[in-house]
Amino acid sequence: MADDPLRIGPHSFRSRLILGTGKYPTPAVMEKAHAAAGCEMVTVAVRRVDLKNPGDPIMGHLRGLKVLPNTAGCFTADEAIRTSFLAREFGLSDMVKLEVIGDKETLYPDLEELLKATRTLVNEGFVVLPYTTDDLVTALRLQDAGAACVMPLGAPIGSGLGILNPLNIRLIVERLRVPVIVDAGVGTASDVSIAMELGADGVLLNTAVAGAKDPVAMAEAVRLACCAGRLAFCAGRIPRRATATPSSPDAGKLGAGSNS
């Protein structure tokens, strides 16, 4: 079970980590970090070609990786749909990390527009990976709309606050058929472990690695954390209890009086 591949629509992955390609100090560091994380898929953003400097600085550093275009920066379903169609024209992927932002400050998603865009893109043959809140009802609706997985946030994008509501993530994991990938909010390795221990099928992160003092070392740390969390989830943790239970037997203690 711990070794099962992660399946998103028709795609299958051995690694349960998806990394970003933004905010790295250099493309070379990014490439090393991706290798250290052992990830097989990375997100990219869709933007106008810079006509003054049309060379692509990251293309040459993504060899062997699946590319997952996002719709970051889109505020309506229409914008996100338009961006998804353009991304598909690159000929690199039928997948899209669907983001429809509802609030500039928190970058929380607009759930109504997200559902609308998910329905349309699924009908158009896309494999849709929607970034959503940690709300169970929305997650269920996204699943019903045909999303290939759901990607609830652990905390606001880039905040590094970790998994703010573990209960909500667990509820989503327990109720959905499609994979659940925790997306956004990861600050460090333990956050990845917690997500995986809660039963998440994978974790998507960018800033935690790209913004670390040593991105390559952090990438290795999150790889190990992902494996540890997955193993712990599959191993089945003990229930929490409010009272102590000794690990050593009471019987046979020295000076314990008669053996009656």
Added chain:
Amino acid sequence: MRVRLNGQEREVENGATVAALVESLGLAGQPIAVEMNRRIVPKSRFRETTVNEGDTLEVVTFVGGG
């Protein structure tokens, strides 16, 4: 003739095709997508699609993101 390319006015040769425009920008073979007047021009149609005076073109690629 003048077109609007990625939000800026730009002079292109009369009767230029999308393929010629993409080549003149040094983008041939790059992972790009082209929209003309809000409609996608598939790569397979770059050679047969001509750009007209006043057209609005968007040429996008992918960049680092999360």
